[in-house]
Amino acid sequence: MTNRLSMLALVVMLGLGGCAGLPSGVQRAPSQARHDVADTSLAQIAAQSTPEAQQALSGFRLLPDGAQALEARIALAQRAAKSLDLQYYQLAHDRSGWQLLRALRDAAARGVRVRLLVDDLYAAGQDAMLAGLAALPNVEVRMFNPLPVRDAGFATRIVLSLHQFARINRRMHNKLFVADNRIAITGGRNIADEYFGRADAVNFIDLDTLATGPAVAELSAAFDGYWNSEHVYPIAALQAAGFDPAAATQAFSSAADAVVFDPALATTDALGRSGVAQQLAEGRLALLFAPAQVLADAPAKADERGPGADGAVAHRHAELVSTAREEVLIASPYVVPAASSVTAIKAALLNKVHYKLITNSISTTDEPLVHAGYAKHRMALLKMGVKLYELMPLAQRAAARDDAAPRGSASVGRLHAKLAVVDRRFLFIGSMNLDHRSARSNTEAGLVIDSPALAAEVAGLLQRDRLPESYRLRLADDGRIEWISQHAGAEVVHRDEPHLTVAQSLKQWLGQQLVDEELL
Structure with a gap:
């Protein structure tokens, strides 16, 4: 199959007479997870939720229901005081995606540093949206392993990028949400309506876990490894000549203002527990404590030479x-x-x-x-x-x-x-x-x-x-x-x-x- 795809790529290149490429000399300002967060509300809630005897363990709470899984992310974004780090394979241009983006914008307006890392495969048509968010103060958006073709639909981008098949075939499938480097959500869910039980036709049966304690620091360290890798490109570096950040920001804010977050559809989940938003409001999360091993592939796994x-x-x-x-x-x-x-x-x-x-x-x-x-x-x-x-x-x-x-x-x-x-x-x-x-x-x-x-x-x-x-x-x-x-x-x-x-x-x-x- 690889040989067939290589031949197809050659035909496409010959037919086009030239191929799109990624920009060179891109500047990626390095940054790391914030550690000056002990005075934040989320850090204090995480601490108050952890018994003295469990300090060396991580705390966990499963998120089996889609509505509550989205509500948890929004609630954490709304309560974050210093940092939000998000890493997703897919962030859809739909109601759930926009509600989360609005929460990120509002957090940045409060002075929260927002770092958003998105894989580029399913980001067709989202450059303007993401660039508008990135143009706001306190926000950075980076794309993982971007396709060289920017202004086309999903299938067209794939076909016109086949000359780089060995690279574009390798994607960042990770899913991670970290608030104030104290509470994280990870698991199987992307950010789209069908992962939160909100699509009209078909939804996904999925599961995340919320985490506190030592596991969060390890998850943040893994995020930093991706954020600072050579496989990511700031979204601004991928924009065409003549890009207007002010206009993009205005368009982004207009679209974000048009969405309103819907509360969870159920007061309790499949395990009989109240929602994360309610527990955060009460100042204590119901957690199970255990030792855990954080697993993360190195970003270099996406290297075509790897x-x-x-x-x-x-x-x-x-x-x-x-x-x-x-x-x-x-x-x-x-x-x-x-x-x-x-x-x-x-x-x-x-x-x-x-x-x-x-x-x-x-x-x-x-x-x-x-x-x-x-x-x-x-x-x-x-x-x-x-x-x-x-x-x-x-x-x-x-x-x-x-x-x-x-x-x-x-x-x-x-x-x-x-x-x-x-x-x-x-x-x-x-x-x-x-x-x-x-x-x-x-x-x-x-x-x-x-x-x-x-x-x-x-x-x-x-x-x-x-x-x-x-x-x-x-x-x-x-x-x-x-x-x-x-x-x-x-x-x-x-x-x-x-x-x-x-x-x-x-x-x-x-x-x-x-x-x-x-x-x-």
């Missing part, structure tokens, strides 16, 4: 799974297991571990090409002893529960959480999918938390809500795969992959023949 080995996050994830002695429970929206993952799975199964893996079905995935790559491995995983589950579409989930509708938002559809629970003690939560792209091409981040209490909460969410709403796969006596669902309390056996059309089946086959798994 090694093709697994990154630090994928390596630690595989290492964690291989040490299991009783049970592994994994959720990943995209599964195309690399060699390291297969080795880890085999190691766990040799120890007679119960290994359960939940992912999207063909009817719930938003990446059918990746699903085709996964389908190639399905039989082998089942033969190894992995218990596979694929999330059902909406109507089937209702039938499986014998309910009028599935739990949560009526438009909830796709799994996006990236989780691993090992021996009901260790929890991995982060941005990494179980695929080649996360292992080798994209930069990723995550946490490994040694907490039976947190592990039990995540396992409970998956076992109670997601596995019953999923097809259970098994090998039939004739060697074929069967998909098992429930209807009105009775087992239903599907001999063919549910909802797979002839056209989809053809596309899967073509994808399997033409696309190198390293690109998935």
Whole structure:
């Protein structure tokens, strides 16, 4: 596939007669996380929420509900006094994106230093918006691994940047929000309506965790490594000649003033807890304390000259799974297991571990090409002893529960959480999918938390809500795969992959023949 893409890139370059490039001699003023924050409200709340005996541990609180996850970010931005550091793969030009951007603008107006780092892949058409924010006092915006083509749509930018394919194929997939270097949010959610249960058609099932304590300082240090790397470009350096910062700022503020933050739709989340905004107002966060390891790939993983080995996050994830002695429970929206993952799975199964893996079905995935790559491995995983589950579409989930509708938002559809629970003690939560792209091409981040209490909460969410709403796969006596669902309390056996059309089946086959798994 790489050779085919190289040939296509050559054709494109010849046809264009010239190619766009990135500016040279770009100045990147270095900066680091602020440490003079002990007198801030958020620092004091974090301290008051931490018992004396837990000072050496980090505090955590899961954010399972989309509405509260957005509310938490807005509340932290509104309370920040000295710094806000944000790092995202996607920041959409929609209601949720603009509400967060407005909160950042308002924080900067209070004197808060704002550093916003965004991967450039999905930022098509956002230059003016982001440049308008960056032109404000106290704000810096930088783009990670920017595409050379700025003024075009998503597909056009990709095609016209293929002469730099080895570079643009490597993306920053991290998700991080740090307020006053004392409270952080990290996990699987990007900033877009579908990650917060606000899209009309399809939303993502996802999970973040709020963190305090030593883990936050490590997350901030990882952010600084990206912020000061050669892979980032200030948004102002990417603007065309004649760019008018004053006009961009005026347009940004007009758009930001048009949005109003909506409060969370529920007073309690799936775990029965009140929202972060309410707890901040009360001066104390309800946290579970545990030792944690912060994982972050180096920005150099995105270097086209860098090694093709697994990154630090994928390596630690595989290492964690291989040490299991009783049970592994994994959720990943995209599964195309690399060699390291297969080795880890085999190691766990040799120890007679119960290994359960939940992912999207063909009817719930938003990446059918990746699903085709996964389908190639399905039989082998089942033969190894992995218990596979694929999330059902909406109507089937209702039938499986014998309910009028599935739990949560009526438009909830796709799994996006990236989780691993090992021996009901260790929890991995982060941005990494179980695929080649996360292992080798994209930069990723995550946490490994040694907490039976947190592990039990995540396992409970998956076992109670997601596995019953999923097809259970098994090998039939004739060697074929069967998909098992429930209807009105009775087992239903599907001999063919549910909802797979002839056209989809053809596309899967073509994808399997033409696309190198390293690109998935």
